[in-house]
Amino acid sequence: MHDLQCESLVKRFGAYTAVNSVSFNVPRGSFFSILGPSGCGKTTLMRMIAGFEAPSSGDIRIKGKSVLSTPPNKRPVKMVFQHLALFPMMNVGENIAYGLRCRGENKADIGGKVARVLDRVGLPGTEHKQVSQLSGGQKQRIAIARCMVLEPDVLLLDEPLGALDLKLRERMKIELKQLQHQFETTFLYITHDQSEALLMSDNVAVMNAGQFEQIGSPQELYNNPKTGFVAGFVGDSNRWSGRVVSLSEGKVRVAIDGGGEVTALAGDNRIAAGGSVEVFVRPEAISIGGGRDEVLGGTVESLLFNGASSRILVRMDNGHLVEVGQAVMDGSVTVSPGEKVQICWSQLHGRAFTTAR
């Protein structure tokens, strides 16, 4: 059963198409993210679902029923806004009670419900605080509580962590996921931050220029990207452009611009000999030394220490800079800047995609 279904949604602003035939289904109780760069149409898509924009064509169904003719204040979807939009003239309790009062529930029930939802988001007894007295993370949770108290079918979240500082963002990611578990509600989450999307979601749709490039689980997107855009956008990747030399059994031999040849898996079926492609290899797939099927030479340029995600930057002989992520700085590989090294990876970890025009 799907809580939310979108079918060939299109939104045009004049001649500009902000959302271009987007279709997806969100299963009940799952955490679905839409990941894309700034300006790709994420907010526009969400505003159509919330009813603030009318689609140019296509259909939106919630629990199987089309909601196109339902006004925004009657739709069973609630939204956490990018800047939260807590009402500054009301205190925390009134903010949460607002929706219940709009529904015309009686006073006695409202008090109990507000107290219960505050309890669930971990802020019991804060009814009488002013919104301005809350910290960023607390505001976040109030904004979610304000929606969840209405028991929506789908909760829409538009980059809700965008305004928080880095530390808090890391913590809220985990908290959001836990809240979603607790409420067992369908979350539709928008972000341009791939680590948020990968960490929290059951499914992620990668969006680019108004279209969905790929929908899949975080693992699928990371390990098995279907387009060059997804390969480049999800996770870190080394990217080289080059020309196809030969193609056989799903493997491509690519001459990299600047020199050197590598073999990689063919990522799409438009690849043809002589065509221009981009090769993607993740830093953690590359290690220093030899012994695997793809080997290139270069010079260590610098060491970037960052705990578990430390990197070695290697300037290859063909001029490209490569990030090497495997077995760094644990002492097993000792390199220093200026040293000549070889880097290697397995063919299975390289992926070639036709260059987008």
Added chain:
Amino acid sequence: MARTDVGKLSFILLFAPFALWIALLIILPQLGIGYISLREKVGPGEYTFGFSNYVAFLSEPIYWNTLLRTAWMSILVTAMALAVGFPVAYYIAKIAQRRSRAALFLMCLIPLWVSDLVRAFGWIVILRETGLVSSLLQKIGLVSGPVELLYNDATVVMGLVYTVVLFMIVPLVSTLDGMDNSLIEAGYNLGGSRLTVFRRIVVPYAMPGIVAGCIIVFMLTAGSYLTPILLGGKNSMWFTEQIYEQFVTRYNWESGATFGVLLLVFTSFVVWLGLRLTGQSLASTVAKD
């Protein structure tokens, strides 16, 4: 040490014009008026001091009736200016496209380019017995003879609303402009109807602007002179007219000053009462946090 001296000096230099302006043009004259209102002429060049002028005011119903009537009509004008100004301000701040906003705002300012006096005569040209409206009504056949639309309360109120509505619109636009659209959208999203969103979100948010606009408009109206006299005629019974008469026609400065003080005190009292009744405070209006 030297730094703080420089800071002090620049503070004094910056503050001086403001302080001088307040002291010379507002406080001193008012003190003078207050002083004159307390003296009574007993002979040529001989004065005593006391509240006799105020007693005289209270014992003459026509005087305090005029004051009450002026206050009451000013409240009416303020309410109407709010009713007319709010939708206009909302349109300019929230609905109009960014590009047309400046143009609309400028259009609201156009009436200010024409002097008060000329504007009032403009109304007279339109509304008098031989004026535009009267002849138009006759031509259509709605009325048989010429109609006089001047010299009644409705015309005075309308003229005043027209004159002051701008001072309602400006503070409203600036507060509404600062309101994040997502507050309104959140209001709908959480299930609010148009009325609920307006009543519980837009109005409370705009309250500082509403209060500021109402105070300005009320004070301007209660103290206005030209519009009520020209549109309302000799019988308009506007309190400023009484003040003018005491000062100029009767040359009774003592009584004129008394009326002046009473107008100030009474309008301030009405503003205070209004703030109390709506649960607003002046501080939160001026210094919005």
